[in-house]
Amino acid sequence: MATTYRSLEIVPGETGYGRKYVWQAPVRLAHWINALAVTALFLTGLYIANPALAPNGEAANHFVMGTVREIHFVAGYALLFGFLLRIYCFYFGNNYSRSGFPFVWRKEWWADLRAQAMQYLRLERGHVHLGHNALAGLSYTFFVIFLGWCQILTGMALYSETNPGGFWDRLTGWVIPLLGGSYMVHLWHHTIAWSFVVFTIIHLYIVFFDSHQFRNGLITSIISGYKFYQKGDLDHDRWLS
Amino acid sequence: MSERLPSTYAVLEQHGVDRRTFFKYCTSLAAIMGLEASMVPKVMAAMETKPRIPVIWLHGLECTCCSESFIRSSHPIAQDIVLNMISLDYDDTLQAAAGEQVEEIRKKIMKDYKGQYLLAVEGNAPTRDGGVYCMVAGQSFLDILKETAADAKAIVAWGACASYGCVQNARPNPTGAEPVHKIITNKPIINVPGCPPISEVMTGVLAYILTFDQLPELDRTGRPKMFYGQRIHDKCYRRAFFDAGQFVETWDDEGARKGWCLYKMGCRGPMTYNSCPTVKWNAGTSFPIGSGHPCIGCSEPNFWDHGPFYERMADSVPLPGIEATPDQVGKTLAVLTGAGVTAHLASYWARRAGKRVAGKPVDPENTTGEVK
Ligand code: HEM
Ligand code: HEM
Ligand code: SF4
Numbered sequence: 001m002a003t004t005y006r007s008l009e010i011v012p013g014e015t016g017y018g019r020k021y022v023w024q025a026p027v028r029l030a031h032w033i034n035a036l037a038v039t040a041l042f043l044t045g046l047y048i049a050n051p052a053l054a055p056n057g058e059a060a061n062h063f064v065m066g067t068v069r070e071i072h073f074v075a076g077y078a079l080l081f082g083f084l085l086r087i088y089c090f091y092f093g094n095n096y097s098r099s100g101f102p103f104v105w106r107k108e109w110w111a112d113l114r115a116q117a118m119q120y121l122r123l124e125r126g127h128v129h130l131g132h133n134a135l136a137g138l139s140y141t142f143f144v145i146f147l148g149w150c151q152i153l154t155g156m157a158l159y160s161e162t163n164p165g166g167f168w169d170r171l172t173g174w175v176i177p178l179l180g181g182s183y184m185v186h187l188w189h190h191t192i193a194w195s196f197v198v199f200t201i202i203h204l205y206i207v208f209f210d211s212h213q214f215r216n217g218l219i220t221s222i223i224s225g226y227k228f229y230q231k232g233d234l235d236h237d238r239w240l241s
Numbered sequence: 242m243s244e245r246l247p248s249t250y251a252v253l254e255q256h257g258v259d260r261r262t263f264f265k266y267c268t269s270l271a272a273i274m275g276l277e278a279s280m281v282p283k284v285m286a287a288m289e290t291k292p293r294i295p296v297i298w299l300h301g302l303e304c305t306c307c308s309e310s311f312i313r314s315s316h317p318i319a320q321d322i323v324l325n326m327i328s329l330d331y332d333d334t335l336q337a338a339a340g341e342q343v344e345e346i347r348k349k350i351m352k353d354y355k356g357q358y359l360l361a362v363e364g365n366a367p368t369r370d371g372g373v374y375c376m377v378a379g380q381s382f383l384d385i386l387k388e389t390a391a392d393a394k395a396i397v398a399w400g401a402c403a404s405y406g407c408v409q410n411a412r413p414n415p416t417g418a419e420p421v422h423k424i425i426t427n428k429p430i431i432n433v434p435g436c437p438p439i440s441e442v443m444t445g446v447l448a449y450i451l452t453f454d455q456l457p458e459l460d461r462t463g464r465p466k467m468f469y470g471q472r473i474h475d476k477c478y479r480r481a482f483f484d485a486g487q488f489v490e491t492w493d494d495e496g497a498r499k500g501w502c503l504y505k506m507g508c509r510g511p512m513t514y515n516s517c518p519t520v521k522w523n524a525g526t527s528f529p530i531g532s533g534h535p536c537i538g539c540s541e542p543n544f545w546d547h548g549p550f551y552e553r554m555a556d557s558v559p560l561p562g563i564e565a566t567p568d569q570v571g572k573t574l575a576v577l578t579g580a581g582v583t584a585h586l587a588s589y590w591a592r593r594a595g596k597r598v599a600g601k602p603v604d605p606e607n608t609t610g611e612v613k
Contacts, residue, residue, distance in 0.1 A: 049553070049554065049568075050505075050553070051486055051488060051504070051505065053486060054486060054487055054488055054490075054496070055485065055486055055487065056487075059481040059482045059484075059485040059487055059501075060481065060485075061485075062485035062486060062487065063484055063485060063486075064485060064486030065483055065484050065485065065486040066484035066485070066486075068486075120585070123588065123589050123592055161472055161475075161511075162472075162475060164466075164470050164471060165470075173461065174461065176461070177461045177462050177542075179559075180542055180543060181462075181512065181541045181542045181543065181544075181547075182472075182511070182512035182513070182514075182541065183509065183512040183538065183541060183544075183547045184547075184559060186511075186512060186554065187554060187556065187558070187559050187567065188559055190554060190567045190568075191558045191559065191560075191567040191570065191571070193567075193571070194567065194568075194570065194571025194572075194574060194575065195571075195574075197571065197574075197575045197578075198574050198575060198578045201575065201578045201579055201582060202578060202582065205582040205585070205586070209585075209586070209589070213589075
């Protein structure tokens with residue numbers, strides 16, 4: 001099954017590898033804000049849901065739950081601003097920054113999705129993409145972007161409850177009656193939280209697996225921005241434009 | 242209008258209430274409604290000049306706890322309210338008349354005060370099988386509700402039943418009980434939820450309607466903001482223990498004795514909007530959390546379906562067909578995912594080992610640009 005997007009024409013050097021700047025700085029920054037915020041949010045969220053440690057003595061001398069909630073909210077804001085930064089990159093960044101978008105109306109996208117899934121199942125190298133492959137893009141779109149916005153919406157709605165009539169109440173307060181009351185918002189927020197664990201397991205495994213198998217500097221690409229490629233690997237220009 | 246009802250003050254005067262007592266009464270009413278002192282004259286003027294509101298008070302599928310709460314009003318004592326402030330012309334439980342006589346009264350009010358009377362509904366209507374699961378005087382409550390609502394000025398939905406459905410429409414809701422706003426859609430409805438609502442809140446709502454001749458400002462679920470504008474949690478006197486991280490773990494532990502936060506005992510205070518911590522119950526005596534019991538969230542929609550009262554979040558995930566808590570589901574999915582990637586890795590290694598034996602490269606040469 002052939003996809004129609006272009007193989008890299010740049011001829012790799014003597015070593016057989018080429019190098020290209022793929023992830024621009026704001027994309028990398030957004031990734032790490034995102035990764036740190038989600039980790040902090042999940043861990044503090046678990047404590048909020050089931051506060052295990054109980055300090056003794058006067059209440060006035062402690063602020064354990066208060067501090068954990070504060071971290072959760074700061075990380076929540078970080079997640080939101082990380083998302084906004086990433087949206088900015090989507091519109092003003094290079095083509096790779098748009099490569100994760102699920103182009104469900106394009107045949108090429110579906111073909112790539114199938115091809116990528118088969119490659120993982122058959123343990124074949126296949127064609128490495130400089131940007132995101134369709135399967136990776138789909139997983140980011142569903143787990144991180146879609147469920148991430150669900151968490152931001154429900155989270156901000158819960159956050160707004162301490163300040164009725166305030167900014168977040170007017171912006172996100174409608175979520176509470178929509179889901180059937182504050183309890184249901186907590187329940188959804190808590191349930192969706194686990195999806196980030198599922199995502200992170202898959203994401204880390206795939207990133208390490210691919211990086212090991214492709215030997216294309218995948219892991220460092222999200223730090224340095226550069227990826228390596230071999231002859232036959234796929235660029236994204238045609239597939240996007 | 243066929244006849245003009247006397248004002249509240251006129252009635253109070255007839256009952257021998259002096260001017261000074263009347264002042265006090267208006268001031269406490271204003272306080273309950275959360276009004277500034279400068280608004281007291283407005284309340285007084287309303288009491289003096291506005292005719293009393295005729296009220297029809299219907300009882301559907303319910304337990305009468307709303308009425309029980311209402312007649313325990315302390316501030317403007319219930320007697321004053323019931324007998325003076327509003328004219329409670331029809332109430333199955335409180336009226337003196339009985340039988341057919343009573344149904345005639347309802348019909349008469351509906352005719353004489355068409356479009357002017359307030360309809361207070363306690364309980365809700367089962368809708369399944371033509372509403373046969375709640376019959377009053379040979380007529381289904383569903384019919385009575387629709388009939389009486391048709392000419393009402395506005396509807397006050399008392400309690401969790403009328404506002405949201407309460408225990409009658411908890412899953413699986415065998416009688417198809419539905420709250421008032423699901424049945425009547427063309428009238429202004431004010432929800433005064435709670436099981437029961439606080440009596441001072443009930444009288445406060447009526448006082449507001451009388452004073453300002455309009456419904457108070459409502460929140461997104463139709464509750465008056467002045468009484469349901471804030472969470473229990475944000476006004477709870479145990480909140481310091483919550484922020485400190487000091488929680489009661491069992492009913493008889495050290496924390497329980499010290500009055501720590503009831504969060505881990507299933508307190509619904511963080512999810513519940515009501516006035517309990519400020520107005521309190523039984524003439525300001527106490528409220529559930531004040532006596533060591535977690536809030537059960539009785540003024541929230543569908544609170545009976547929100548898991549066991551004494552567990553924080555032990556309900557099943559909000560997905561059909563799955564009866565497990567979010568943590569059970571989450572941990573299972575995490576383990577399955579972990580198993581999945583481990584299996585993938587294992588087969589990769591197995592194959593690699595096999596290939597190495599066969600002397601073949603891991604990555605087949607790939608030069609064609611085709612995806613196989
Ligand atoms: C140490 C931990 C992590 C490492 C090493 C890592 C590594 C990477 C790498 C190498 C990529 C680029 C993949 C590609 O080229 O297709 C990537 C993308 C991505 N990762 Fe991570 N990741 C980590 C943690 C996380 C976490 C915790 C999350 C969020 C829950 C996350 C969300 C994402 C997203 C959304 C992308 C797409 C980036 C974009 O297009 O903006 N990552 N990650
Ligand atoms: C990946 C994103 C997130 C995860 C995994 C997460 C996780 C959690 C979890 C597990 C809880 C406990 C829920 C419960 O049992 O009641 C929680 C509570 C909460 N989260 Fe998040 N959350 C995320 C994002 C956010 C965001 C963006 C905000 C916005 C500020 C936010 C605000 C809150 C609030 C206000 C609570 C309730 C705290 C309380 O009841 O005191 N969350 N979160
Ligand atoms: S007892 Fe309930 S309402 Fe009070 S602070 Fe604790 S959780 Fe909040």
